[in-house]
Amino acid sequence: MKNGPLFLFGLLVSAVIAWSAIVLGAHGQLGGLTPWFDDGEGKSHPARPTGLAARGQLVYADLGCAAGHTQQVRRPGFGSDQERGWGDRQSVARDYIFQERPQIGSSRIGPDLANFGARKPQPPSAETLLALLHSGSDRHPAFPFLFETRKIEGESSARALKLSGKAAPSVGYEVVPSERAVTLVAYLLNLNSPYVYPEAKPLVRAVAKEEGKK
Amino acid sequence: MITSTIQPPPSDGDMVGLHARGPLLTAFGLAIGWLVASGVFSLIAAIQLHSAAFLADCEYLTHGRVRALAETSFVYGWAGGAGISAVVLILSRLGGNPLRAANWFGAGSVFWNLGIAAGLVGIATGDMTSFSLLQLPRYVQPLMVFASAAMGIAGLLAWSGRRRDGTFASPWYGVAGLVLLPWALTAAQVSLLWFPMRGVLQAVAAAWYTEAVIFLWLTPLSLACACYLAAKLVGRALPSYEAAPLAFWMLIVVGTWSAGRHLVGGPVPAWIPTMAVFSFSMLLYHFAVVGLNLRPVFGLSGSVGSALKFGVGSYLLYGAVAFLACFRGIALRTQFTHFASATEQLFLYGSVSMILFAALYFLVPQLLGRGWSSPALMSGHLAGATIGVVLSVVALGWAGISQGAVMLEPKTGFGEIASGVRPYLLVNTGAQLVLLASNLLLAVNFLRSLCSCCQGSGVSTALSEGSAS
Numbered sequence: 001m002k003n004g005p006l007f008l009f010g011l012l013v014s015a016v017i018a019w020s021a022i023v024l025g026a027h028g029q030l031g032g033l034t035p036w037f038d039d040g041e042g043k044s045h046p047a048r049p050t051g052l053a054a055r056g057q058l059v060y061a062d063l064g065c066a067a068g069h070t071q072q073v074r075r076p077g078f079g080s081d082q083e084r085g086w087g088d089r090q091s092v093a094r095d096y097i098f099q100e101r102p103q104i105g106s107s108r109i110g111p112d113l114a115n116f117g118a119r120k121p122q123p124p125s126a127e128t129l130l131a132l133l134h135s136g137s138d139r140h141p142a143f144p145f146l147f148e149t150r151k152i153e154g155e156s157s158a159r160a161l162k163l164s165g166k167a168a169p170s171v172g173y174e175v176v177p178s179e180r181a182v183t184l185v186a187y188l189l190n191l192n193s194p195y196v197y198p199e200a201k202p203l204v205r206a207v208a209k210e211e212g213k214k
Numbered sequence: 215m216i217t218s219t220i221q222p223p224p225s226d227g228d229m230v231g232l233h234a235r236g237p238l239l240t241a242f243g244l245a246i247g248w249l250v251a252s253g254v255f256s257l258i259a260a261i262q263l264h265s266a267a268f269l270a271d272c273e274y275l276t277h278g279r280v281r282a283l284a285e286t287s288f289v290y291g292w293a294g295g296a297g298i299s300a301v302v303l304i305l306s307r308l309g310g311n312p313l314r315a316a317n318w319f320g321a322g323s324v325f326w327n328l329g330i331a332a333g334l335v336g337i338a339t340g341d342m343t344s345f346s347l348l349q350l351p352r353y354v355q356p357l358m359v360f361a362s363a364a365m366g367i368a369g370l371l372a373w374s375g376r377r378r379d380g381t382f383a384s385p386w387y388g389v390a391g392l393v394l395l396p397w398a399l400t401a402a403q404v405s406l407l408w409f410p411m412r413g414v415l416q417a418v419a420a421a422w423y424t425e426a427v428i429f430l431w432l433t434p435l436s437l438a439c440a441c442y443l444a445a446k447l448v449g450r451a452l453p454s455y456e457a458a459p460l461a462f463w464m465l466i467v468v469g470t471w472s473a474g475r476h477l478v479g480g481p482v483p484a485w486i487p488t489m490a491v492f493s494f495s496m497l498l499y500h501f502a503v504v505g506l507n508l509r510p511v512f513g514l515s516g517s518v519g520s521a522l523k524f525g526v527g528s529y530l531l532y533g534a535v536a537f538l539a540c541f542r543g544i545a546l547r548t549q550f551t552h553f554a555s556a557t558e559q560l561f562l563y564g565s566v567s568m569i570l571f572a573a574l575y576f577l578v579p580q581l582l583g584r585g586w587s588s589p590a591l592m593s594g595h596l597a598g599a600t601i602g603v604v605l606s607v608v609a610l611g612w613a614g615i616s617q618g619a620v621m622l623e624p625k626t627g628f629g630e631i632a633s634g635v636r637p638y639l640l641v642n643t644g645a646q647l648v649l650l651a652s653n654l655l656l657a658v659n660f661l662r663s664l665c666s667c668c669q670g671s672g673v674s675t676a677l678s679e680g681s682a683s
Contacts, residue, residue, distance in 0.1 A: 004374050011390050011466060012397060015430060018470040019401050019422060022486065026418045027411060029483050062340035064278010070550055074479045079546055083624030091481040096413035101344060104417050104480060108550040108621065109263070110628060139632050141262070141270030141277065 030093045036197050045195035048098045049187070056187025059180045061101050063143070070105035071114040071191065087115040087193075089200045095193040110140065117192035127162065129185045130177050135167035146181035149173055234306070234313035235581050237320030239664065241299040241365075242578060244327045246657050248291025249567075251334075253650035255284035260646040263552075264632075264639040274338040282342045282349040283334055289347060289427065290358070291330045293566050294395075297435035298362065299323070300573040301388040302369040303581070304442045308385055309376035315368040322364025329357040345406055345420040346476075347427045352407045359396050359403070366392035383458045383507070384441040390466055391434035398426035414481050421486075422473040428561065429469030429497075436525070436566045437504065439573040443522050444511045446576070454506040461503030468493040469500075475536065478545035491540045501533035517593045521572040524600055528564030535560065551621070552635065553614025556607050563649070564603045571596060571656070578660070582667045591659040598652025606645035613638035 035044040049057070060066070073087035082088065091114050096102040117123055136142030147161070152174050160174040169175050177185075259280045261268045269275045299319075306313040313319070329350070336342070336351035343349055350358060369392045373385055402423035405411050411419055444452060452458075471493035474486035508526045511519065535557055539548050548554065575592060579585045586592050613635040620626045620634060 007386070007389070008393060010463075011393055014463075014467045015394055015397055015426070015470070018467070019398075019426075022422050022471065022473050022489075023401075023405055023411075023415070023419045026483055026486060027415055030415055031412060033413070061344040062342065063276050064282060064342065064344070066344055067278035067281045072480050078479050078542070080622050080624040093414045093481050093483075095481065099413060101410075102413055102416055103344065104414065106346065106476065106550060106554065109632075136267060136270070139266055139629060141266045143273075143276065144271050145273040 033094050033097050035097065036094060036195070038195070045197070046095055046098060046193055049190055052183050052186035053190035054100060054187075056183035056185070056190075057099065057101060057103065059184040060103055060187055063184075066103040066105040067107060068109035069103075070108050070112045071102070072104045073112060073114045081112060084111070085120050086112040089196055091193070092197055092200045094197050094199070113188065113191055115192050115194070117189040118194060123189065126185050126189060129188060130161055130181060131163060131167070133181060133184070134161060134175060134177075135163065143181075146178050146184070148176050148178055150176060234303075234316040234319070237316055237323060238299055238303055238313075239578070239581055240320070241295055241323040241327075242574060243660060243664070244323070245292050245295035245299065246574075246653075246660050248287045248295060248327075248330065249653050250650070250657050252284050252288035252292060253646070253653050255280050255287060257643070257646040257650055259284055260639070260643040264636050264643065273340075279337055279340070279342065282337045285347065286337060286349050287330065287334060288562060289432070290333075290350065291327070293432055293435075293562065293570065294362075295323070295326065295330075296570045296574065297432065297439070297566070298326075298365050298369075298392065300570065300577060301391060301435050301438050302365065302372065303577055304438060304573075305369045305385055305388050306372040308378070308382070308442070309372040310378055311372065311375055313368060314371045314375065318364045319368035322361045322367075325357055326361035326365060329354045329361055333358075343407060345402075345416070345423070347424045348402055348406065348420065352403075355399070355403050355407060359399050362392075362399065363396040366396065382441070382445070383455075383462060384438045384445070386438075386459075386462050387434040387441065388438035390462075391431055391438060394426070394430040394434070394466075398423060398430055402426070417477060417480065418473070418482055418486060421476040422470055424476060425470040425473040429465060429472075432562070432566045433465065433469075433529075436529070436569040440508060440511075440522060440526055440529075440569045443518070443569075443572055443576055444508050444526075447514055447519055447522065448510040450510075452507045452510060454503065457503045458507055461500045461507075464496060464500040464503075468496045472497065472540065475540040475545075478540070478542055478549055487540075487542070487545075494537045494540050498533065498537060501530055505530050517589075517596050518572045518575045520600075521568050521575070521596050524603075525565050525568035525572060528560055528568065528603075532557065532561045532565055547618035547622070548614060549618075551614035551617040552610045552639075553618060556610035556614055559603070559610060560607045563599075564607060568599065568603070571599065574656075578663065582663060584663075584667055586659055587662040587666045588659050591655045591662075595652045595655040595659065598648050598655065602645045602649035602652060605648065606642050609638045609641035609645060613642070 035046060037044040072091045073081045073089070075090035076082050091104075095114075096104070132140060133143050134147050149169050150173065152172055156174050157176050159176050161177065163169065163175060258269055258275060259277060262270060262277045262280065266277075269280075270277065302313070302319060333350035333354040336354065337349055341351035341353075343352060348355075369388060373389050376385070402419065405419040406416055406423070410416060441452070472490040474482070474488070474490035475494065478487045478490075480487075504526075511522050511526055514520070514523055538544050539553070539557065575586065616638070617631055617635050620631050
């Protein structure tokens with residue numbers, strides 16, 4: 001390593017090769033993923049997120065929600081994601097192609113949200129979600145800064161939250177969700193990818209067979 | 215004998231050149247400042263893990279943002295700032311010349327720290343990028359590339375103008391750390407921020423960058439310090455040195471191929487996590503050789519020696535734990551849990567930070583021309599840091615394992631899981647408190663040493679610049 005330029009060249013080449021292999025390699029494999037057109041249904045999947053939901057994803061990202069929630073369902077037999085009702089199939093790369101900033105996350109302090117908009121037995125309502133965001137719970141922090149508490153002038157707003165107990169505002173006041181709260185909730189309720197793509201299928205069967213043998 | 219080129223400990227404190235003292239001491243001082251700041255953020259994040267309501271109603275301190283603040287100020291502010299400065303100083307010492315381009319280093323360091331300060335404000339107000347270890351808002355990212363390159367130039371010049379040439383691992387690791395960060399940062403910015411890739415490819419590129427920060431930046435910086443300190447403190451040739459070049463290249467060449475270990479079971483091509491197992495098993499050679507080369511440090515005593523011992527030991531342990539966690543069977547139980555934080559803490563705090571502490575305690579007296587003002591504060595700091603790291607790694611690791619086990623049971627709700635791990639998380643909060651307190655001791659000791667040095671000898675105006683930090 002007496003030859004300085006050669007040493008530096010070696011360093012850079014090593015890093016470039018590794019980056020190209022992993023990042024560009026994955027790009028070569030998945031960069032051209034297109035939505036899947038289902039002939040039977042006559043439409044393609046995944047659907048583009050609504051404008052409101054796409055904006056909500058930015059709120060989700062800037063609050064750092066990914067520090068506590070993942071958005072990736074693992075395959076059957078690998079964890080208890082299906083049994084917990086987080087999704088019927090594993091998440092695949094195609095689920096995320098229309099997401100501007102996919103929030104797959106790496107920490108499950110709370111539940112996975114990949115299919116939050118289609119929770120069973122029944123999906124959460126916007127009101128419940130707004131109330132949770134406003135007042136929090138034992139385990140979920142409250143984000144009151146996403147709401148405006150204001151004096152009721154004339155009629156109370158149709159968007160005002162119906163809060164009771166400690167969380168309720170004082171008499172003559174109402175709590176109205178800000179635009180950020182509305183888009184965030186729209187995003188959360190829009191999170192749903194039920195369609196079973198071909199690439200999401202085979203692994204499920206193979207695992208099921210294996211488990212059958214056992 | 216190839217190791218004969220290791221120099222004897224320098225006798226005079228002026229080999230770096232008086233002009234370089236100000237910028238270097240300022241950089242060390244600011245890095246210590248970020249360390250204390252990150253301690254405050256980590257403490258808040260640790261409390262929020264068991265008491266979700268704590269400060270969460272403050273928009274600037276939601277859990278996600280506090281974690282990003284803690285991580286950014288620790289990795290870029292403390293580890294990056296202190297690591298780059300220490301490596302530049304070491305390269306200049308090993309080169310045997312006064313530091314050239316000290317102005318470049320000084321300017322780079324100023325912009326580096328300004329970038330971090332602006333970035334932290336940006337994260338607190340919601341501009342974080344949401345990529346792990348790359349949380350600085352996009353508007354300060356280009357600045358970080360130029361600032362790190364400017365700081366690195368001083369180290370590169372010191373290395374290229376070296377008077378002695380020999381087989382000694384410290385400069386290789388040092389130069390690698392200095393050169394590869396600007397490159398990796400640029401690659402990550404292009405693929406994630408300027409021309410974002412589609413969908414999960416962002417997760418792949420972000421995982422690669424995480425791995426690059428670990429194996430192409432922080433590991434080389436800390437190993438450069440560790441090899442230098444080991445040779446100085448042990449005072450004789452390190453064993454098995456002939457294997458060191460291969461271990462070095464193993465780290466650089468295959469280090470980042472293991473990026474997929476952060477994506478096990480995720481919606482990415484299956485070969486990426488598989489490749490991680492393969493490349494990490496090759497990395498074991500690197501860890502083994504580092505262990506062999508540095509095994510004399512395990513016989514060291516004294517505060518600095520113990521810190522170095524702990525740092526090297528943590529690095530080896532990190533290699534073993536991270537290797538095991540690559541495997542799907544184990545990742546199934548550890549991923550998405552506090553175990554990942556424990557592993558990260560083991561690397562960032564146990565290994566990188568402890569080695570940097572040892573480096574600071576060894577190098578700063580040479581810059582000041584006199585010892586640390588209080589040996590008691592020094593041993594108090596190192597003892598506190600050791601206890602804090604052990605406690606937090608064990609607590610988080612244990613929490614992660616028990617959390618991972620119950621997460622596999624679909625019947626167990628998240629409330630039950632949270633109350634199950636609460637005791638461990640409380641211990642972690644205690645550990646973060648100990649870490650913060652002990653790092654304050656370091657800050658106080660550093661400031662006192664600067665002041666007493668200024669008063670005592672009135673060495674230079676450069677020193678007063680340093681104390682202003």
